Amino acid sequence: MKYKRILLKLSGESLMGDKQFGIDNNRLSSYAHEIKEIHDLGVEIAIVIGGGNIFRGVQAEEGGMDRTHGDYMGMLATMINSMALQAALESAGVSTRLQSAIEMKEISEPFVRRRAVRHLEKGRVVIFGAGTGNPFFTTDSAASLRAIEINAEVILKGTRVDGIYTADPEKDKTATKYDFITFDDVYSKGLNVMDMTAFTLCKENDLPIIVFDMDTPGNFKKLMEGNQVGTIVRN
Ligand code: GTP
Numbered sequence: 001m002k003y004k005r006i007l008l009k010l011s012g013e014s015l016m017g018d019k020q021f022g023i024d025n026n027r028l029s030s031y032a033h034e035i036k037e038i039h040d041l042g043v044e045i046a047i048v049i050g051g052g053n054i055f056r057g058v059q060a061e062e063g064g065m066d067r068t069h070g071d072y073m074g075m076l077a078t079m080i081n082s083m084a085l086q087a088a089l090e091s092a093g094v095s096t097r098l099q100s101a102i103e104m105k106e107i108s109e110p111f112v113r114r115r116a117v118r119h120l121e122k123g124r125v126v127i128f129g130a131g132t133g134n135p136f137f138t139t140d141s142a143a144s145l146r147a148i149e150i151n152a153e154v155i156l157k158g159t160r161v162d163g164i165y166t167a168d169p170e171k172d173k174t175a176t177k178y179d180f181i182t183f184d185d186v187y188s189k190g191l192n193v194m195d196m197t198a199f200t201l202c203k204e205n206d207l208p209i210i211v212f213d214m215d216t217p218g219n220f221k222k223l224m225e226g227n228q229v230g231t232i233v234r235n
Contacts, residue, residue, distance in 0.1 A: 002226040005044040005120060007147035008035070009140065009157045012050035012081050014215060022053060023084050027215075032088035034220045035125065039094050043224060044120040046150055047127045048143040049085060051077025057135070071135035075102060078139060082129035083107065089125055096125045101133030101142070113149050120150065140198035148205045155207060156223070157194070158214025163231035164191055178231045186233055193233060208234040 010031065017024025039045055054077035060070030079100060086096045097119045100108040108129060109115070119126045131142040140157075147155045164186070167175040183203040186193050193199060193211060202209055212230025213219055223229035 001038075001041055001043050001224050003043065003153045003224065005046075005150070005152050006224075007046045007048065007143055007150070007152040007155050009143040009155055010047065010049045010085075010214065011159060012052040012054065012077065012139075014053075014158065014160065015049070015081055015084070016053045023081070028084055028088045029092070030217060031085065031214070032092040032094070034214070034217065035089060036092045036094050037221050038224050039123075039125060041224070042123075044123075045125045046116070046120060046146060046152060047082075047085065047125065048131075048139055048146060049078060049081045049127070049129075050139040051075070051079075051081055053077075054080055068135040071137075072102075075130040075133065078131055079104065079108070079129040082127045086127055094125055095123065096127060098127045098129055101128070101130040104130075116146075117150055126150075138195050138198060140194040141201065144194070144198040144201040144205075144207065147207055148201065152207070155202065155209045156220075157209055157211045158220070159211060160213065160215055161211075162213035162216070162219075162229075164193060164211050164233070179228055180232050180234075183233055183235055202233075203235065206235055208232055 015023050017027035051074050055073050057070035057074040061067045082098055086098050089096045098108045099111040101111050103110050116126050128146045131139050163177045165175040165177050169175040210230050210232045212223055219229055
């Protein structure tokens with residue numbers, strides 16, 4: 001395997017599958033099986049999942065709600081997705097631990113870095129819920145922060161597109177995909193990979209990001225086997 005310890009970032013929206021809202025059970029179990037395949041090969045896996053399929057803080061603000069209030073609601077949405085993913089992984093036979101950035105002791109362990117690392121060493125998939133626990137941060141920022149804290153070698157950002165393009169491929173037919181790009185080039189070309197907070201954390205801590213299509217079955221494994229899949233961003 002190319003990497004020993006990874007942080008997988010999944011978007012909440014992807015969990016919807018073809019639905020307009022919420023969680024599609026087929027998509028959930030297909031993610032669980034893809035993750036299990038990698039886990040069975042001995043890779044240490046931490047996961048951060050977004051909450052956009054359930055609630056988006058930004059929309060709440062448009063409706064007149066306080067941004068911070070909306071962001072906390074979004075963090076709760078990530079916990080719902082995290083719990084769903086935890087259940088799906090366990091029913092696929094993968095041992096997991098869920099840690100929340102906001103204390104919810106009845107349903108989750110609190111986030112304790114050293115304990116998370118110990119869980120990984122023991123072969124448990126660790127899911128980090130509730131983002132960073134702070135408003136004004138995205139789940140991409142949570143993913144970057146946690147990845148750095150647990151010394152993951154890379155963040156794998158699973159999306160619907162298969163990498164980073166010179167322009168938006170849905171709008172510009174001439175757009176081409178990068179196999180590799182530096183953080184500086186992403187910045188100077190104004191490409192959108194993660195929000196700036198998340199992006200800067202990765203750059204400053206020399207943590208590569210791989211953007212790839214998680215919705216094509218088998219892609220995750222191909223990537224982990226060292227094949228050219230998606231786009232890698234590094235210094
Ligand atoms: P080891 O010490 O490595 O054996 O880890 P462990 O996670 O198996 O030990 P522990 O006895 O701490 O946890 C047993 C179970 O309780 C696991 O499923 C944990 O996720 C869960 N657990 C631990 N702490 C909490 C907590 O604060 N709240 C909730 N809801 N569950 C917890």
